[in-house]
Amino acid sequence: MNKPAHIFALALKELTSLRHDRVLLLFLAYAFSVAIYMPAAGSVIGVHHASVAIVDEDHSYLSRQLPAALLTPEFQAPVPLRYDQLDASMDSGRYTFIIDIPPHFQTDFNAGRSPTLQINVDATAMSQAFMGAGYIGRIFGRELLEYRTRDNDAVQLPITLVTHSLFNPNLDGGWFLAVIQIVNNITILAIILTGTALLREREHGTLDHLLVLPLTPFEIMLSKIGSNALVVVGCTWLSLEGIVRFALGVPLTGSVVLFLSATALYLFAANSLGIFLATLARSTPQFGLLAIPVIIPMLLLSGGSTPLESMPDWLQWVMQMSPSTHFVSLSTAILFRNAGFSLVWPNLLALTAIGSVFFGITLLRFRSSLSS
Template identity: 50%
Template sequence: MQHKLANILRLGSKELWSLWRDPMMLLLILYTFSASIYIAGTSMPETLHKAPIAVVDEDQSMLSGRIVAALYPPYFKPPVLISLAEVDAALDAGIYSFVLNIPPDFEQDLLAGRARSIQLSVDATRISQAFSGSGYIEQIVSSEINEFRQRHRLNTSLPVDLVLRASYNPNLTSSWFGSLMELINAVTMISIILTGAALIREREHGTIEHLLVMPVTPAEIMLAKILSMGLVVLLATGFSLTLMIELVLQVPVAGSVPLFLLVTALQLFATTSMGIFMATVARSMPQFGLLLILVLLPLQLLSGGMTPRESMPALIQHLMLAAPNTHFVAAAQAILYRGAGLDVVWPQLLALLLIGAVLFRFSLRRFRQSLSSL
């Protein structure tokens, strides 16, 4: 046993030196766990934010002025007053997401009790802004019209008082979600790339044949790659969580960082094994890259990180229980967002361990077959 551990340690050191001499791979790791996290945390959220809007004010009344003044940042950019003849050209050019047309004599007809309509033109190609922004504008216009008709701001108390409390993210800050989810996705992506690239690099450089004539077993070779690449990703995860997320982005981490790193280590056990398996299927790095796209996108999109699993079809929910990302996302969100402990996330840890063991077994069998064909 001691001899096997020594072989794994020496082979793992070789893998780390090979990675150190690969500047492009080092640059990818550095970017993914630093700049990519920062961009995901500070980029424009999917909700309404600084949407460009124009207003055709044909009424030029006090009410129309109140409606225009209510379209304020940060939801909208300062409204631009344009003429009716400019609307079609502006929408065709994609200058504005919304154009609100207030017809002439709108205030006068409203006070006289005559029904009038306000036209809202929406650029539906900007789907996220179009969906949420049209609802925002409808609420703003209705609120201003009701207040104007009442000649005062309503202050009536309802028999039921609805109190909104946002748990775990009181200010609904998008960077708290975006940065942590980017870190979770980065763990999966980089671990698969590193282990797969390490094996393909051995095959392309011809050093895999040198290993076969040495007194080492395929299991030792595979474990060395898994442990060394997993260690690199685990250290990069701890660095990114401490420096980029907590220090730079000022995102509070509610739970235990060591517990999250334990969950990450189990996830790495599964994904690095997956990377080895994919590298035995692909014959070159371009093939590996194409295969990675087919595997990585479903893992990230269907794991529950972007869309709640409850909103997915039942078949997808059941199938994705076999994917490590589903359990990793659930455990990571519970720990980092809600401060959950081991008593809450132990089912996810057990699932990750079982999935990792199965993937390791399949990958080892495939790895032995690929070595025997050389």
């Protein structure tokens, strides 16, 4: 048999072993379904459907116009509230925001006396309270400016700024979070699956059986990388189509084929890293301890959790050596911005170079661990 036949036979062995591992199959199903859907659908980054009540003590045109500017999906329709109900409503937590418009608000505003209105915020709803108060302030400021300039040509602004959000018009954080969650799960599984597969064979003595066969470390490594990459790429495609596009309704405008090709290239590097860690460990628990300080920085510093531009310059340079940094950039560019090969080839080239280096170093380490 030649090398391709050896690699194909070993890959079939890996897939057969995975097929009989029900716990691992259940974990794969969870990682690419529930673990994607729940964070993206249940975690709201920003203000969404916030409850608002209005205490209108002015009963003027302006006091009616301001609440009307609070629109869905950020805010619910404002509910009228009497002044004597304000404290009880805040104590009960029924509303996140209660806005108190004082008497003579429009009269004082027209007279240039800079009146104030009160926004009561239930700060127990932390994410919505902090951002929502800022939203309300900007919305009211815009409405008051339009009201003042409508009848006063002397203060008309020379220009009007209109903001258009590209690729995510409603700034829905769930869209981005769903894709990043897939990227993070790919990283975790790529390292864990190959590393534990190698250690399981060593602990069960299967690796010793392979060594007496006419097989090389290169063939053993490549079969493990290829079989695990095939499984993860298949699960990624099912998750993109079934969970992200269908269940969550995220419009993926880019080429899924190009993204899956980039995923396979990324898995080449990440799987090599997993095998390298497995050669350093002597048991599965030890491998888990080694994997944690490697996986966590790859997830947190790759640009998926926080923008890479917000990090110190030296850390940005260091993270360029991590394949996850380039994969995060590739994923968002392809799936959301419809970037083609002509735009993402530098990242693909970087993944190829990093993967080749990881594979070469891991192959040397794997050979030395087999001979020892």
